Amino acid sequence: MSVVFYGIAALTVAGGLAAVLLKNTVHCALAVAVAFAGLALLFLSLDAQFVGFAQILVYVGAVAILIVFAILLTRGAEPVTGGVFSKSWLVGLVIAAGVFAVLGWAVLQSAHALPLVTAAPAVTVQDIGVALVGRYVLPLEIVALLLTAATIGAVIVALHEKERTR
Template sequence: MNLAEGVQIVSLGILGVLMLASALGVVLLSNIVYSAFLLAMVFASISGLYILLNAGFVAAAQILVYVGAVNILILFGIMLVNKREDFQPVANAWIGKAATAAVCAGLFALLSSMVLATPWHLSSAIPAGEAAIEVIGQHFFSDFLLPFELASVLLLMALVGAIILARREYVPDEEPENEQKVLTLRERPRELVAAASNDLQND
């Protein structure tokens, strides 16, 4: 084993431990903001694994899309909503925790069996090399165009939903009696800036 292989093995171990610890923090911490930041750490660790696999474009896409877009969108949604509710204990909460642990253990066993049963031999296909970005772009706009567009629409829907939930916080608790009810979301009253009228008076 030379120095390069040793560095790769050590980096793989560090990234694996960091990813598993961050993933456990995401599901175990009660503070949702901390969970969102740890989720960004999970995405960054996965990007490091892609770098070890010589998949530079996938690693950059992981950082740009998941850390720079999806995770930031989650943080914006959390901070825009900013709902504070008192904790109410749930009856028989251990049943849900036990079911979650059973599902996680089953998924772990399934993935472990797939890893052990998969023949990890080197493929005989010629690697794309520097033309990998062109090949991926061709697949994005031909074979995977529909999933690519659906993902962008899904992210847009999540952003609009976060904004709507944030605006609901401004609705007063008591509604005026004489106000006509319409199927629109009421906003916080704002002071109108009469900039145009001031400019006309100055002229």
């Protein structure tokens, strides 16, 4: 593996760790944006240009901004009292470590069966577009409907109800 891969992987993991560990909620949102950008670079290094740029547009552009908005709307930026971690943090940490141990063990045990370096697949954006409106047209329509419903639902859920103001 190249130095570039290790650099991007270290950036991504560091962003993820910072997002989980930092005290200030706004800093966590910025760190998770770094992790999303690192993942986009990993996608680009895997010759998946379309998904890499979609990742930047959707995650770095939209989801990270949405998270910052939610933090500011809920006054999450104010300092918290009594620690940022839950009372049962040790159980969660043990579960996460166990999951990583099992996943890492499975990957390392099967590493000899995994394929070695292969030629970069020659897939253009045109191929992706043709596949989206050809073989995958029904999932595409369902996702369009889901996104519409989710947008309307999110607005209705977060809407301020004047008559029931307490």
